[in-house]
Amino acid sequence: MRKQxxxxxxxxxxxxxxxxxxxAKGFSGTSLQKIALRCGISDGLILHHFxxxxxxxxxxxxxxxxxxxxxxxxxxxxxxxxxxxxxQTLTASFNFWKQxxxxxxxxxxxxxxxxxxxxxxxxxxxxxxxxxxxQLQVQGLIDNRFSPAVxxxxxxxxxxxxxxxxxxxxxxxxxxxxxxxxxxxxLGQLIQLVMELSAKT
Amino acid sequence: MRKQxxxxxxxxxxxxxxxxxxxAKGFSGTSLQKIALRCGISDGLILHHFxxxxxxxxxxxxxxxxxxxxxxxxxxxxxxxxxxxxxQTLTASFNFWKQxxxxxxxxxxxxxxxxxxxxxxxxxxxxxxxxxxxQLQVQGLIDNRFSPAVxxxxxxxxxxxxxxxxxxxxxxxxxxxxxxxxxxxxLGQLIQLVMELSAKT
Amino acid sequence: MRKQxxxxxxxxxxxxxxxxxxxAKGFSGTSLQKIALRCGISDGLILHHFxxxxxxxxxxxxxxxxxxxxxxxxxxxxxxxxxxxxxQTLTASFNFWKQxxxxxxxxxxxxxxxxxxxxxxxxxxxxxxxxxxxQLQVQGLIDNRFSPAVxxxxxxxxxxxxxxxxxxxxxxxxxxxxxxxxxxxxLGQLIQLVMELSAKT
Amino acid sequence: MRKQxxxxxxxxxxxxxxxxxxxAKGFSGTSLQKIALRCGISDGLILHHFxxxxxxxxxxxxxxxxxxxxxxxxxxxxxxxxxxxxxQTLTASFNFWKQxxxxxxxxxxxxxxxxxxxxxxxxxxxxxxxxxxxQLQVQGLIDNRFSPAVxxxxxxxxxxxxxxxxxxxxxxxxxxxxxxxxxxxxLGQLIQLVMELSAKT
DNA sequence: TATGAATGAGGGTTCATTCAT
DNA sequence: GATGAATGAACCCTCATTCAT
Numbered sequence: 001m002r003k004q005x006x007x008x009x010x011x012x013x014x015x016x017x018x019x020x021x022x023x024a025k026g027f028s029g030t031s032l033q034k035i036a037l038r039c040g041i042s043d044g045l046i047l048h049h050f051x052x053x054x055x056x057x058x059x060x061x062x063x064x065x066x067x068x069x070x071x072x073x074x075x076x077x078x079x080x081x082x083x084x085x086x087x088q089t090l091t092a093s094f095n096f097w098k099q100x101x102x103x104x105x106x107x108x109x110x111x112x113x114x115x116x117x118x119x120x121x122x123x124x125x126x127x128x129x130x131x132x133x134x135q136l137q138v139q140g141l142i143d144n145r146f147s148p149a150v151x152x153x154x155x156x157x158x159x160x161x162x163x164x165x166x167x168x169x170x171x172x173x174x175x176x177x178x179x180x181x182x183x184x185x186x187l188g189q190l191i192q193l194v195m196e197l198s199a200k201t
Numbered sequence: 202m203r204k205q206x207x208x209x210x211x212x213x214x215x216x217x218x219x220x221x222x223x224x225a226k227g228f229s230g231t232s233l234q235k236i237a238l239r240c241g242i243s244d245g246l247i248l249h250h251f252x253x254x255x256x257x258x259x260x261x262x263x264x265x266x267x268x269x270x271x272x273x274x275x276x277x278x279x280x281x282x283x284x285x286x287x288x289q290t291l292t293a294s295f296n297f298w299k300q301x302x303x304x305x306x307x308x309x310x311x312x313x314x315x316x317x318x319x320x321x322x323x324x325x326x327x328x329x330x331x332x333x334x335x336q337l338q339v340q341g342l343i344d345n346r347f348s349p350a351v352x353x354x355x356x357x358x359x360x361x362x363x364x365x366x367x368x369x370x371x372x373x374x375x376x377x378x379x380x381x382x383x384x385x386x387x388l389g390q391l392i393q394l395v396m397e398l399s400a401k402t
Numbered sequence: 403m404r405k406q407x408x409x410x411x412x413x414x415x416x417x418x419x420x421x422x423x424x425x426a427k428g429f430s431g432t433s434l435q436k437i438a439l440r441c442g443i444s445d446g447l448i449l450h451h452f453x454x455x456x457x458x459x460x461x462x463x464x465x466x467x468x469x470x471x472x473x474x475x476x477x478x479x480x481x482x483x484x485x486x487x488x489x490q491t492l493t494a495s496f497n498f499w500k501q502x503x504x505x506x507x508x509x510x511x512x513x514x515x516x517x518x519x520x521x522x523x524x525x526x527x528x529x530x531x532x533x534x535x536x537q538l539q540v541q542g543l544i545d546n547r548f549s550p551a552v553x554x555x556x557x558x559x560x561x562x563x564x565x566x567x568x569x570x571x572x573x574x575x576x577x578x579x580x581x582x583x584x585x586x587x588x589l590g591q592l593i594q595l596v597m598e599l600s601a602k603t
Numbered sequence: 604m605r606k607q608x609x610x611x612x613x614x615x616x617x618x619x620x621x622x623x624x625x626x627a628k629g630f631s632g633t634s635l636q637k638i639a640l641r642c643g644i645s646d647g648l649i650l651h652h653f654x655x656x657x658x659x660x661x662x663x664x665x666x667x668x669x670x671x672x673x674x675x676x677x678x679x680x681x682x683x684x685x686x687x688x689x690x691q692t693l694t695a696s697f698n699f700w701k702q703x704x705x706x707x708x709x710x711x712x713x714x715x716x717x718x719x720x721x722x723x724x725x726x727x728x729x730x731x732x733x734x735x736x737x738q739l740q741v742q743g744l745i746d747n748r749f750s751p752a753v754x755x756x757x758x759x760x761x762x763x764x765x766x767x768x769x770x771x772x773x774x775x776x777x778x779x780x781x782x783x784x785x786x787x788x789x790l791g792q793l794i795q796l797v798m799e800l801s802a803k804t
Numbered sequence: 805t806a807t808g809a810a811t812g813a814g815g816g817t818t819c820a821t822t823c824a825t
Numbered sequence: 826g827a828t829g830a831a832t833g834a835a836c837c838c839t840c841a842t843t844c845a846t
Contacts (some may be wrong), residue, residue: 005808005809005810005844005845005846006830007807007810009809010809010810010846025314026227026229026313026314028227028229028230029229029314031836031837032272032836032837032838033834033836033837037829041809041810041811042810042811042812043812043836043837043838044810044811044812044813044838044840045809045810045811047837047838047839048808048809048810049809053326053838059350073833082339092839105313108309108313109313110228110305110314111309112309112310113226113227113230119369120365123366123369123373124373126366126369126370127369127373128372128373130370130373130374133375134374135279146390147386147390148374149219149367149374149376149383150363150386150387150390150391153359153362153363153366153387154359154391154394154826156362157358157359157360157361157362157363158354158355158358158359159358160332160358160361160362161290161354161357161358161362162351162354162358164312164322165327166327167352168320168321168324168327169324169327169328169331169350171324171328172324172325172327172328172331172332172334173328173331173349173350174333175350180813182350185348185351186351186354189347189348190351190355193355195270197394199223205827206810207828208826210841211826211827232818232819232820233819233821234818234819234820235822242827242828243827243828243829244820244821244826244828244829244830245821245822245823245827245828245830246821246827246828247824248820248821249827250826253820253821254819254821286836406823407823407824407829407830407831408830409831412830412831418743424671427716428629428631428716430629430631430632431631431716433740433814433815433816434815434816434817435814435816441834443776443816443832444831444832444833445816445817446817446818446819446831446832446833446834447830447832448831449816449817449818450829451829451830454761454816454817455815455816455817472760476747477833481803493661500816503837510711510715511715513711513767514708514711515629515632515714517610520701521771522771524663525695525771525775526775528768528771528772528775529771529775529776532772532775532776533776536776547793549775549783549788549792549828550773550790551769551776551778552765552789552792553726554794555761555765555768555789556757556761556793556796557766557794558759558762559760559762559764559765560756560757561828562759562760562763562764563759563760563763563764564753564756564760564800566714567729567756568752569728570640570722570723570726570729571729571733571752573726573730574726574727574729574733574734575730575733575734575737575752577752584752586840587750588753588756591749591750591753592753592757595757596798599766599796603759609805610805610806613805634839634840635841635842636839636840636842644807644839645806645807645808646805646807646808646809646842647806647807647808647809647842647844648805648806648807650841650842650843651805651806655841655842655844656840674826686838725823743816752837771845796845
């Protein structure tokens with residue numbers, strides 16, 4: 001392998017490899033050497049570009065947070081009515097988390113390892129959603145039986161749980177549907193639930 | 202302090218310290234030396250009793266899984282009707298997870314670190330619950346609008362989510378209730394939801 | 403080489419090797435690996451015994467400071483009159499610094515590298531001497547033409563300088579005496595000077 | 604700020620920054636990267652101009668030696684009588700060393716680090732002074748109680764010592780004079796001493 | 805002249821594990 | 826059962842140096 005001298009490209013490759021490995025093994029379980037090996041570069045070069053392992057991690061987290069933010073923003077912009085927005089947001093989030101488990105896993109690692117910046121960003125997004133829900137309740141567009149925080153919890157909690165355990169359900173309950181089919185089923189029932197929960201009684 | 206020559210006591214102290222540290226820092230973030238330090242014993246002694254770090258971890262996980270199993274069993278035994286059983290199970294689980302975050306955190310670590318034995322035990326328990334739900338549906342005791350796996354997800358998912366994010370909700374939404382009050386509120390609304398979801402329409 | 407299991411002996415060997423190497427190359431110029439190599443042990447073992455490189459250095463410095471203190475104390479105790487004490491102190495210091503250059507060099511390294519603890523210990527000893535001189539002046543036993551600090555400087559300064567440059571003097575001035583003869587000559591003239599400086603006029 | 608394409612200016616800035624840092628941290632304690640950072644230039648540029656770190660160090664040392672030589676030469680040229688020359692030399696040396704501690708520190712580093720070229724240059728200068736003293740003794744202009752090497756040692760040794768320890772004296776002896784006042788006092792007493800030592804008895 | 809990408813060696817430190825005592 | 830000496834591998838990071846641009 002001949003030395004390439006494209007720093008920007010190298011940075012991107014490092015970020016990508018780092019994201020994968022951090023998702024798989026967490027921060028302290030991932031060594032710079034392994035990242036370097038996967039990129040075919042030397043250890044030192046990573047630090048040349050990112051100053052420290054911690055900083056590299058931070059950048060990975062920021063990238064992910066940014067991506068998720070985009071997903072939420074787009075879902076919002078593509079919606080006309082409150083109901084549509086809720087559906088869009090749900091579906092978009094579900095698909096984003098589902099695509100690969102990277103975001104979900106990194107989010108968990110960051111939580112466990114005390115990477116508070118990331119948790120805070122997440123909390124900020126979630127709080128934003130809660131505010132939106134509250135708004136809708138105040139405007140009388142959706143029912144206010146449940147407090148916004150609880151309502152959100154009742155909706156997002158299951159998504160996390162589902163993505164983590166669905167395979168084990170399949171095995172334990174001898175389900176014959178494919179994962180995708182189950183996902184569709186779940187998402188459909190979840191949206192139905194949301195509609196019920198938010199419907200004015 | 203008589204610290205010498207009581208192997209069983211030493212093992213217990215190690216297990217207890219290990220559980221704390223593994224919960225806080227995960228497997229690769231916890232060193233045997235730190236555990237030994239916290240127990241006030243020498244480095245080598247841990248391996249004398251537990252053969253390897255991995256094995257110690259396994260025992261910690263087994264202990265926790267056993268505790269949770271007990272909680273579920275007791276909840277079941279203490280219930281007369283299906284409805285009561287569901288309520289009992291929910292409340293008991295919630296309180297078990299809530300008491301301290303140890304179980305929740307270790308469960309997450311084990312999941313992320315691919316400690317499959319533990320995840321499997323958890324899945325086994327969850328699947329057991331799903332079976333029970335299915336049973337109730339077959340017997341016509343509860344509604345079968347939702348598939349058992351989904352129903353369970355709609356119930357347990359929020360609990361996990363709530364315990365992880367409630368503090369951030371409190372901060373973001375400027376809630377004035379105490380954590381305990383919020384927990385009561387949440388649990389009440391959750392149980393109400395479960396009743397709705399399982400009620401024959 | 404068979405593993406020996408005598409920790410105390412190992413510590414001593416490490417301290418001794420470290421003192422040599424720190425004297426030769428300073429703190430940042432000496433690696434734990436080189437110390438370990440010289441002792442025929444592994445890197446890690448040094449840290450097992452001394453926790454950190456910095457701490458090892460500190461212990462080396464403490465040992466040396468302690469030795470010098472002893473030398474001064476003994477010189478003092480072995481003297482009856484003020485004049486004798488001054489002579490004894492001078493001679494003892496000179497011989498201590500002369501024996502090998504370790505103390506002198508380490509003292510300089512510590513100064514340059516900002517190892518303030520050591521410099522402070524040295525300053526404490528020197529200040530003690532200055533106090534003693536002052537005492538003698540107050541009691542009228544020696545002349546007070548010079549302030550104590552200056553007097554001490556006029557005496558100890560030359561010793562440092564001499565030990566550092568005498569070889570270069572020998573070369574530059576084509577002196578034929580041996581180093582030891584020159585040392586005797588120097589010390590004799592220095593003591594003569596001190597007597598003159600402290601003699602009541 | 605035009606920083607580009609002026610090689611000579613860049614070299615000067617590097618030399619200046621390097622001198623500061625080498626004085627503060629010594630050779631192995633100073634990295635090229637830090638020097639580059641302080642100059643606001645890129646890593647590689649230093650080596651482009653100076654080939655190697657060692658070589659850069661050598662140039663810094665040469666510059667300093669040259670400066671000191673100039674000081675001595677000027678002191679000599681500005682003097683009419685032997686007595687005046689000795690006073691001038693003393694005062695000029697003292698002030699040169701005193702201005703900032705750079706020279707003193709670098710000289711010590713070079714000595715400890717075995718940078719023999721520098722030590723030799725210094726020794727050469729000192730030997731030159733010794734020769735001059737010898738000359739004066741032979742000509743009968745000053746007393747020859749003390750050998751030239753010893754005489755020089757009795758004079759220059761205290762200067763070094765004083766500049767290194769005066770602050771600690773101030774602290775330990777609770778002196779109230781400013782540093783400059785103490786310096787004047789010291790220098791005055793030292794010159795007085797020199798006059799005594801060199802006066803024909 | 806100047807930048808900065810890239811390497812490779814080495815440094816301090818942590819740590820699971822082994823083993824003599 | 827218990828201690829702690831000892832190892833060796835791995836880890837993050839620093840740094841002089843090389844070199845494409």
